[in-house]
Amino acid sequence: MSGDKKRAGMNILDKIIQVIRDDSRALSEAVMDSTGNKIYEKQIEVAKVNLSSAKHAISDALAKESQCSRKVKLMKSQVDEHEQRIIKALSQNDEILAFDLATEMVELEQDLAAEAGILKSHELHLGHLTRQMENAERSLKELERQVAMVQTTADIQKATEVITKNFNQADSKMLSAKRSLERIRRKQQSLDEQYEVDDAMVNERKPVLTEKHQNEVSEQVTEDAADVLKRIIDKE
Amino acid sequence: MNTEDFAIKLSQHRTTEGFTFDCQRITGEVEVLQVEINGFDGFPVFITQTQFQIICIIYLWTEDEIRADRRTEMLEMMLDTSISIPLSSYARVGDRYVLFGALSVSSELDKVVEEVVMLNENAVDVVSAMEDFLK
Incomplete structure (x- = not known):
């Protein structure tokens, strides 16, 4: 991260903290004008349009450079010939x-030198345009990131206002996590107590249930055995 | 996906653990979705969407609820434990301390569900660990 970016990052956070401490509504105003339009979004849109024309200029320059480069190559082969x-x-x-x-070669070489000079200037121009475009791209991304930070802070503050207003009308205790935890614990405790009671009841009934169950099982086996015998006798 | 879409999809969703969700839209200057998990005793999660992020928030406590003599200790504990808490971080909005998770605006529903459930589990741990700092 460059020193500039570090400074820019700290700067936007400093501004956000300052505005939060002074006046939270100013955050919205920092990104919205009086008619509710997003100021920075307009700037970002303009920057995007400019970037797009810069890209067109670069593609034109690239075309000229490659045309010139082909010409120089051809002239070099003529000189060699x-x-x-x-x-x-x-x-x-x-x-x-x-x-x-x-x-003839003197003339050709002079033309080649002139064309090579033109090619060099095309290359320099293209390099300059590319660096300009990259810088613009970086600045645009940085602007978008900073706007997103301010916008997010403003949005979360607004959301909190909406939520607290809603809960003040209904049940403000809902927003207290400690009270919620107490409620959860009370519920958990009563569930635990219920489980203990249920376990105790099951244990009390266990011997009776086992004896009864065993009787039922042996009665069932006797009935089934009688059925099997009857089925085999009937077959014969 | 906007908050309305999330409300519809979350209301119809059932996790593999059997959790379902109660969603309520809160309208205002910013759209907020209040989500509670059925079958899990936890906290309401508030979901709001910004330009790049979906932010899920649980409100913990206000400045008024903190014991003044233990405030610094609490803040240090929050800083020390923040990185250990999966997918959630602490923040303060106005005078309210919150636990929140932020997702990319292009996140699918399953990521939001994961966030809502984990945020709740984290909040239970956080409040249990820090209740001594509260009045």
Whole structure:
């Protein structure tokens, strides 16, 4: 994180804390004008439009740069070709042709140097535009983050006002966590007591229930066995 | 998803633990949804949505409820324990101390449900741990 960003971050928090302590309503006013329009949102919209035109400018500059780069490449190959032709003419002892070609090459090299200069300036311009766009992008993000911080603080304060107003009309005790905890504990305690009572009752009944249950089970087995015997006899 | 959508979806939702939710919309300058968990004795959770976040809040106590002689101790304990509490943090809104969780505005319902349940469990722990600091 850069020093600038650190300072900017502290700055917005300092401002938020100052406004919270002085006058909480001012927070809303910091992001809304008298007609309820969001001031910073307008600024952000304008910044976004500017960024978009900057991106168009960059794409134009990129097109010019690549056009110029292609031209320079072509001229370089023409220079190389001329050089080969001069070497060939010299090897054939055709000094007149070699001289003519060399004269043409001077002109070609001059054109190449001029075009390379233009390409360099395109590259510099493009670099400058890109850095400007990146800076604008960073500033926009930072502005959006800061507005979100102020807006969130204001929204939560408003929400709290809405909630407390609503509970003052109904039951303000609902907003006290300690009272809620006491209520939860009372309920839990009465549930625990109920469980203890239920357990005690179950334990008291246990022997009776077991004996009764055993009798019922053995009666059922006897009946089932009689059914099985009857079924087999009937089959035969 | 706005608070109305959350209210409808939460009211119809049942978690794997069998929790269902009672939702009540509170209208005002800002839309707030009050959510209570059926089958769990806890605290009402208030959900509100800002530009980038969904914020779920449980109101803990006010400045008036704090024992003046133990206030600094309480604040230190809040700072010391804040990072240990899953998905929730402390804050103060006006004179009210709150426990809150913030989610991305694009969060799905299951994340909000997770937040509401965990915020409640956290709040029970927090209030139990700090009740000695309160009047």
